[in-house]
Each structure stands twice: as structure tokens, then as C-alpha cells.
Amino acid sequence: MADIEASKRAAAKAAVANHYPKDARWVGIGSGTTIVYVVEAIQALGVDTSLTHYVPTGYQSRQLIVSAGLTAVEFDAIPQGTVLDVAFDGADEVDDELNCIKGGGACLFQEKIVAMQAKEFICVADSRKLQSRLLSNWKYVPIEVAPIAAYRVIRKLTELGAVNPVLRQNLNVKEGPLKTDQGFFLVDAPFPPMLTKSDVQAGKVSGQNGAWEVGDLARRIKDIAGVLEVGIFSGQTGPEATAAGGVGGQRPVAAYFGMPDGSVSVRKATS
Numbered sequence: 001m002a003d004i005e006a007s008k009r010a011a012a013k014a015a016v017a018n019h020y021p022k023d024a025r026w027v028g029i030g031s032g033t034t035i036v037y038v039v040e041a042i043q044a045l046g047v048d049t050s051l052t053h054y055v056p057t058g059y060q061s062r063q064l065i066v067s068a069g070l071t072a073v074e075f076d077a078i079p080q081g082t083v084l085d086v087a088f089d090g091a092d093e094v095d096d097e098l099n100c101i102k103g104g105g106a107c108l109f110q111e112k113i114v115a116m117q118a119k120e121f122i123c124v125a126d127s128r129k130l131q132s133r134l135l136s137n138w139k140y141v142p143i144e145v146a147p148i149a150a151y152r153v154i155r156k157l158t159e160l161g162a163v164n165p166v167l168r169q170n171l172n173v174k175e176g177p178l179k180t181d182q183g184f185f186l187v188d189a190p191f192p193p194m195l196t197k198s199d200v201q202a203g204k205v206s207g208q209n210g211a212w213e214v215g216d217l218a219r220r221i222k223d224i225a226g227v228l229e230v231g232i233f234s235g236q237t238g239p240e241a242t243a244a245g246g247v248g249g250q251r252p253v254a255a256y257f258g259m260p261d262g263s264v265s266v267r268k269a270t271s
């Protein structure tokens with residue numbers, strides 16, 4: 001366990017060293033256990049943070065920012081038109097094309113809008129998250145849903161090929177479904193390992209035997225009425241979205257993985 005923590009810390013340090021702008025004004029801070037080391041690495045840079053606004057992705061993230069003595073600014077308080085310099089976040093799994101599964105920590109909606117408001121989204125994780133295809137080691141897609149529609153969404157997911165999708169429960173606390181920062185529920189939907197775009201280019205068919213191409217599955221789930229957001233981060237990167245005339249990348253430009261031997265492996269988006 002100590003090794004895992006050391007590898008998260010190493011990945012965070014490298015990610016911050018390579019992507020934290022020294023004059024950063026707006027920085028997105030994700031959720032989970034790895035992001036703690038990102039904040040630690042930002043503090044260790046010793047740069048002046050007094051003019052920097054840190055945008056949280058949920059309750060835990062805001063507490064992390066505030067307890068580090070940094071300034072938290074909620075997403076809905078960002079001045080209109082402001083683009084974040086960078087956003088850092090963890091992931092539950094990352095594939096060869098840098099598509100990610102997120103939401104294991106129940107924060108996917110705010111994580112997605114923060115990532116999509118940033119010039120660059122940088123992912124930081126340990127080696128367990130580094131896989132060739134999504135849903136290889138991590139087994140389900142987290143989906144945030146309106147409570148009233150939860151069972152309808154579960155039925156529709158089953159039609160898409162999800163195997164026993166379940167409502168995530170509060171564990172060891174008050175009985176009942178877990179509620180997100182938005183007061184929504186989470187459905188965890190297991191699917192077979194997903195296909196990448198390159199698999200489809202090589203002739204594999206999205207949806208065959210329930211194995212969907214990442215972007216295809218994300219769109220189909222998002223289209224189900226009652227779904228707020230899907231824990232699949234795919235499509236454009238921030239720079240690609242900027243080049244296309246907007247902001248809005250949800251796929252990281254780079255992902256940093258702390259490896260068991262103490263090294264850090266970096267995957268960069270190619271297209």
C-alpha cells in the first residue's frame with residue numbers, strides 16, 4: 001500500500017513539474033486520493049499562489065484546496081469566458097488513446113465540466129489504472145442519474161448490454177443509495193472491455209457482444225433521459241477543442257502513472 005501511495009506522489013510531482021504554469025491564475029483540482037499529492041506538489045513548487053484561483057470538483061476537493069491555504073472558487077463563480085490554465089485529476093482507468101473512466105469516487109459530473117473548461121486536462125494515477133482498453137481491470141462505468149429516473153436508466157443500460165447495473169449504495173453509513181454533490185444517484189454499469197477508435201478502424205464493430213467503442217458508448221448512455229453525466233471521458237482534448245474554435249476537451253492531453261519501480265510513465269494524446 002505504501003508503494004502505491006509513493007507512486008501516486010511521484011506521478012503527481014512529475015505532472016505538476018511539467019504542466020503547472022508558474023503564473024497560473026485558474027487551476028482545476030480533481031477528486032480522489034491521488035489529487036492530494038497534486039496539491040502537495042503545487043505547494044512544494046514554492047510559487048506565489050496568492051493570485052491563483054483553484055476550482056474544485058466537489059466537496060472533498062474544495063476541502064483539500066482550503067486546507068492547503070489556497071483560494072477555492074466554485075465552478076459557477078468563474079467569470080464568464082474564463083478558461084482554466086490547467087486541470088489535474090485522477091482516473092479509475094486510462095486506455096491507450098487516453099480515454100478515461102472516472103467517477104469511482106462519485107464526483108464525475110463536476111470533474112467533467114472542470115476538465116472541459118481547461119486548456120489542458122492532465123491525468124495523474126498509479127500503474128493499476130494504466131490499461132490498454134477501458135474496463136480491463138476496472139469493471140464498470142459510473143453514471144450519475146436523476147433519482148426519479150434511476151430504475152428507468154438501469155433498464156436502458158441493460159438493453160445496451162450492461163450486465164447487472166446497480167445503484168451505488170452508502171457503505172457503512174446511512175442505508176440507501178449514495179448521493180452525489182448534486183443530490184443525484186450513481187449507477188455502476190459493468191460492460192465488457194471497450195473498443196478504441198483504432199479497434200474500429202481495424203474492423204471491429206462497436207456494440208457487438210456488448211463491446212462498445214468508447215465514444216459510441218458514452219454518447220448512447222448520455223442520450224438516456226435521466227442521465228446527468230457519464231464517467232467516460234473521451235473525444236477531444238483541450239487543444240483539439242481550442243483548435244476547433246471552442247473549449248471543451250474531456251480527454252487528457254497527458255496521463256502520468258507512478259510505476260512500482262519508482263519511475264513515472266507518461267502517455268500523451270496523439271490525436
Ligand SMILES: O=C(CO)[C@H](O)[C@H](O)COP(=O)(O)O
Pocket residue numbers: 030031032033034035089090091092101102103104105106107108111
Ligand atoms: O473519478 C474520480 C472521483 O470520482 C477519481 O479521480 C478517481 O476515482 C481516482 O481516484 P483515486 O485517485 O483515489 O484513485
